[in-house]
Amino acid sequence: MQLKVHESLQGLKPYKSFDERSDVRLNTNENPYQIPDAVLEDMGKAVQEALKTINRYPQDNQDELKDELVKYLAKRENIKLKKDNILLGNGSNEIFALIFEAFGGGQCITFSPSYSMYPHYCLDSVTELVVIPRDPDQDFEIDTNLALRSIRLRGEREDLHIVLLTQPNNPTGNFADREQVIKILDQAKIEKALVVIDEAYAEFRNDDDEASLDLISKYDNLIVVRTLSKAFSLAGARVGYAIAQPKVIDILKLVRLPYNLSALTQAVAITALKHSDEMLKNVEEIKQRRDSLSTWLKEQKMGTKNLQVIPSSANFIQVGTSRMPSFPKKAHDYLLKNHSIEIRQVGPEGFFRVTIGTEEEMDKFKSAFSEFLKTVK
Numbered sequence: 001m002q003l004k005v006h007e008s009l010q011g012l013k014p015y016k017s018f019d020e021r022s023d024v025r026l027n028t029n030e031n032p033y034q035i036p037d038a039v040l041e042d043m044g045k046a047v048q049e050a051l052k053t054i055n056r057y058p059q060d061n062q063d064e065l066k067d068e069l070v071k072y073l074a075k076r077e078n079i080k081l082k083k084d085n086i087l088l089g090n091g092s093n094e095i096f097a098l099i100f101e102a103f104g105g106g107q108c109i110t111f112s113p114s115y116s117m118y119p120h121y122c123l124d125s126v127t128e129l130v131v132i133p134r135d136p137d138q139d140f141e142i143d144t145n146l147a148l149r150s151i152r153l154r155g156e157r158e159d160l161h162i163v164l165l166t167q168p169n170n171p172t173g174n175f176a177d178r179e180q181v182i183k184i185l186d187q188a189k190i191e192k193a194l195v196v197i198d199e200a201y202a203e204f205r206n207d208d209d210e211a212s213l214d215l216i217s218k219y220d221n222l223i224v225v226r227t228l229s230k231a232f233s234l235a236g237a238r239v240g241y242a243i244a245q246p247k248v249i250d251i252l253k254l255v256r257l258p259y260n261l262s263a264l265t266q267a268v269a270i271t272a273l274k275h276s277d278e279m280l281k282n283v284e285e286i287k288q289r290r291d292s293l294s295t296w297l298k299e300q301k302m303g304t305k306n307l308q309v310i311p312s313s314a315n316f317i318q319v320g321t322s323r324m325p326s327f328p329k330k331a332h333d334y335l336l337k338n339h340s341i342e343i344r345q346v347g348p349e350g351f352f353r354v355t356i357g358t359e360e361e362m363d364k365f366k367s368a369f370s371e372f373l374k375t376v377k
Contacts, residue, residue: 022340022341023341024342024361025355026357026361027342027343027355029201029316029353030229030235030355031230031233031235031286032355032356032358032361034233035234036278039271039272043267046268047267047268050263051264057258058259058261059266060259062261065261065266065269068269068270069086071273073243075276077211077213077214079213081243082246084246085243085245085249087241087252089241089256090265091229092200092226092229094240095240096198097124097125098255099196099242100121101124101125102252103161104121105125105127107127108163108164109130109151109162109163110129110163110164110166111165111169112131112132112133113169113172114164118164127161130154132146139308139310140348141174142174142176142180144184147184148187151187151188152187155193161193164196165184165197167198167202168201168205168312168314169314170314171347171351173314173318178210181197181212185221185222189219189221195222196223198225200227200229200230201230201314203280204230204286204287204290204314205314216243216244216245217245222244222245223242223243223244224243224244227241230315231283232272232279234269237268237269239269289359289362290315290317294317297309297317297319302321302376303376305323310351319354321350323350324350327352327376328343328345328352334372335368339364
């Protein structure tokens, strides 16, 4: 039987995160460390308690989890928020799907290369994706003047609905400075467009990188999206959240399905936030290992040429060369076939992304990558 599939899905392939042959997964930007035993024990107790009422639907307003998020962000970011500033979702993927369902339908500007799921959100919401290229000669930074002209042009046509900014950017690791972010917010506000800042890797940012949560009170066209998947080692729990002014959150609630976070997920996330210090104790270690790997990569040569290593504010590094488009595929296939190490071919052309793993995983990657570079002509 020939099923009638929507024409926009013709020829597309489902998302695939990793290859089952890999033993060392340096491609999905997960935190490589397991949750501390003491925290796991408390999570187990919380889950056991939640199971007593599993025959009932979970708390739909998720007040206890929101309370813990408010306390966590006040402590770590010195930001005062209220529960009505927060919307919780089944991972940040659901949050983005809700944002596009509520505010999409026109055009969405993003700065490429960026997160590979953005085109999917646009496709699902019948939103036109407008790609503004990052400058490869400037380590893929955003060209501010080009960004503002593009926002103004699309806005004047009344087509622009959403501007997507990723802080730090995935896959390049860039972090736009505060002045640049404010200029984008101001121009978007003139054009009555929403700015969505994806801060999935915010906990890994460098000390001089300014997050955007403090701008929420000043801009009613801003949503900041975060997750517990990365720094909190909770990728398998699927907990994301949006932060915005209450009237924006109320709009998102119109399209959110009820009971979107299970009672068990809420129990795990509440416990994790109560133990945020223990949960995040490896973040500084990962950042130091990232900087060490960046230094090492800059010393490597392919023939007589150095590789281009993009400065990173995340838990991954983008590396490659625009001179050889086939470089990331060759590196990926060699590392996977010979060492069961998987990196991510996510673009731009000539570059791959490598997640920061444990010290042992980084040693394996360095050894295997050095070996690979000797094979490249």
